[in-house]
Amino acid sequence: MKIPILMYHQICEQVSPGAPFRGLVVRPSAFRRQMALMHLLGYRGLSMGALMPYLQGKAQGKVFGITFDDGYRNNLEFALPILQRYAFSATCYAVSGMLGQTNAWDVPQGVPQVPLMTIQELRQWIDSGQEVGSHTCDHMHLPLLDAGAQHYQVTQSRMDLERELTSQDGVRHFCYPYGAFDPTTVHAVQQSGYQSATTTRRGRAQTGPVQDLLLLPRVLVSRSTNLALFALKCFSAYEDRRGTVAY
Ligand SMILES: [Zn+2]
Numbered sequence: 001m002k003i004p005i006l007m008y009h010q011i012c013e014q015v016s017p018g019a020p021f022r023g024l025v026v027r028p029s030a031f032r033r034q035m036a037l038m039h040l041l042g043y044r045g046l047s048m049g050a051l052m053p054y055l056q057g058k059a060q061g062k063v064f065g066i067t068f069d070d071g072y073r074n075n076l077e078f079a080l081p082i083l084q085r086y087a088f089s090a091t092c093y094a095v096s097g098m099l100g101q102t103n104a105w106d107v108p109q110g111v112p113q114v115p116l117m118t119i120q121e122l123r124q125w126i127d128s129g130q131e132v133g134s135h136t137c138d139h140m141h142l143p144l145l146d147a148g149a150q151h152y153q154v155t156q157s158r159m160d161l162e163r164e165l166t167s168q169d170g171v172r173h174f175c176y177p178y179g180a181f182d183p184t185t186v187h188a189v190q191q192s193g194y195q196s197a198t199t200t201r202r203g204r205a206q207t208g209p210v211q212d213l214l215l216l217p218r219v220l221v222s223r224s225t226n227l228a229l230f231a232l233k234c235f236s237a238y239e240d241r242r243g244t245v246a247y
Contacts, residue, residue: 045088
């Protein structure tokens with residue numbers, strides 16, 4: 001069985017014309033229609049933690065994963081009310097060393113700077129039934145670092161988030177910045193005790209005990225994804241052979 005794990009970044013109406021990667025800013029109205037469609041078809045949107053039994057083949061049902069990379073405040077403002085409306089849960093991957101700051105790692109590419117959630121806002125996200133995962137301490141391109149530095153980024157981010165969030169569930173899910181990893185990265189993620197890690201490899205996740213939970217592919221939803229394409233991505237093999245995107 002194949003399960004789509006949706007990959008979002010920002011949920012916001014406005015976007016600067018000509019801004020690089022503006023395709024990653026999905027309109028709230030589009031996100032609402034996408035969630036409404038899944039709800040209408042009887043599907044439940046789940047965080048990575050809640051999705052695990054389904055990915056492992058231990059549970060069956062009409063489910064899909066919802067993930068947000070980077071931890072933008074606009075996830076809390078615009079996505080949360082829609083998630084709550086349908087009783088869906090989602091995982092937001094936070095950059096532990098940059099909470100309450102902006103997406104400074106995007107400055108060299110000229111991407112507009114927008115606020116990231118503070119620790120209080122991440123707590124609010126969790127208290128609203130959502131999940132927080134790790135996206136490293138500093139949004140690093142991990143394969144460029146040596147093994148020690150990779151291990152630090154992967155492990156320390158988890159420890160810092162767990163300490164600050166004081167959530168009973170802990171931080172058990174990881175997302176590779178830029179979708180970049182090498183064998184050392186995957187080893188570090190495994191050593192740190194994460195239960196899952198998502199990539200930017202495009203496709204739906206294959207369920208069952210053999211599939212690799214630390215290299216999960218996702219379904220990219222962008223500003224230009226209309227509802228018909230969204231359905232095609234979720235329910236057909238459209239996305240399964242689309243290669244990798246470097247976000
Ligand atoms: Zn990212």
